[in-house]
Amino acid sequence: KDIGVSENKVPDKPKVIDYQKIYNQIADILEDNDYDDGSYGPILVRLAWHASGTYDKNTNTGGSDGSTMRFSPESDHGANAGLKTARDKLEVIKLANPGITYADLWSLGGVTAIQEMGGPIIPWIPGRKDAEDGSKCTVDGLLPDASKTSNHLREIFGRMGFNDREIVALAGAHALGRCHPDRSGYSGPWTTSPTLFTNDFYIELLKKKWQEKKWKGPKQYVDKETGELMMLPSDLALIQDKKLKPYVEEYAKDEELFFKDFSAAFHKLQELGLTRTGEETVYRFKRTSDEEVK
Template sequence: MASKVGDYNAVRKDIIAAIPTERYDKGTFGPSMIRLTWHSCATYDRHQNNGGSQGGTMRFEEQYSDPANKGLENARNALEPVHEKHPWITYADLYTLGGCVAVEQMGGPHIPWEGGRFDTNDKDSIPSRNRLPDGSLGKNHVIDVFLDRLGMTVQETVALMGAHAVGECHKSHQGFDGPWTPNQTEFTNNFYKMLLTRTWKEKKWDGPRQFEDEETHELMMLPTDMVMLEPPFRHYTELYAEDQDRFFEDFKNALLKLISLGRDRKDGEPNKLLMEEQNK
């Protein structure tokens, strides 16, 4: 049964049903949902005021064919029945809400998400190539993407990186391989704990540059993750490793900022069903 226009709680319930989180190896889409939200928003360029969460453009070939977005079809496909059931919600709203719900379902903080984003046509789609962070690069790249183009602070950058507590890299996607933490469906401050308590060395293999923990060789970190051990980022890495509540609060605020990037633009069309309901 379709929901009443504007009933976001009904949408949340169906997203929860679409991402079972009992066991990671049984196919939860939780981590992929978070990645979909991140990649949908990280195309924003504050200097050009384009890209970002407005538009729902991840559904167009220009973006989903980007090699950096490989694997995200799993999350998009899981959300498609939700959209079919609730056709009044825009894809821009659905793709951002999906990641927020996933964070909560995996034990993370409640994200006070709000709707109202527009969808755009594919002709208005902003290419994501060369806009998404490249995990194989270093400190200058992190500064260029997070602090300069996205307009994040150092603290917000470190907080957002903590989402690597869940999920893992797949060699068939971006070439990297392995999980960051032992519990890939538990949203905790373990990413920071692993960074600080494990000994990391560059992995000897035929894939892209990444690091592995010297003790077990089971966990991995990307070069961009290792930047969190350097100034000015390390201070917050240490803070969040000690205080999960503080991490949750700062992550919530940073994610809300991320999913709002580009939302003030008016270059798309609002969902007419939703607008009609709001104007009654």
């Protein structure tokens, strides 16, 4: 620290970044009636998740530091198909705010999207750095495989340091967005309000009758009643597993509890792989709707 040195002698004094301003700028570019269900929110959440979900607690590798998904081969991993759309979308924000790292921007993008779509406040801490090149890219296969069930989920999320309850809480993000045949091969949304953050994923999972979709694509489920909603094999696993199902039932009944647990789990996800002192400023951003003049 340059304590005692007069300010004008300190070269390149880092500017304080106004993260709420960047939050507001991201909030401003989410809606677009020509894209999917009218919002880039869901895909920004997926970008933040895939940038962090590579963490391995045994080797302390992967995680939200580094933004290594900018580089091949990580950008080409099957699980990341389609996420270029999200990275490109955030590029205008990066250009307007060159001081923020890509790694922080992607993470903040996920937090902003969740809050703006009506989800809980997610405490957020900056400080992620960008890797210089692709040498720190993670290996393929670290993210969960939708064709698999609860043992696989425990293995993958356990490697990141998450327990059963946190697995079920995080999976509630599937209230948002949809599957795209040209990205994952799967098709359709999980809920009837894919741009709103709700506990509807759990409600639909328990309430609807799910049957295997008859098609040439990968094995997935559709709801018997309307045929318009979908579940992945890994989603149905949450009610097929006796230890996971009670959490699905709790979250279906109690949205407030889901919001609280999701916020904590998503914050933890965004912190994976980072070294913190405990002295960092923890930001709690205001939703743009909270700021509207009454």
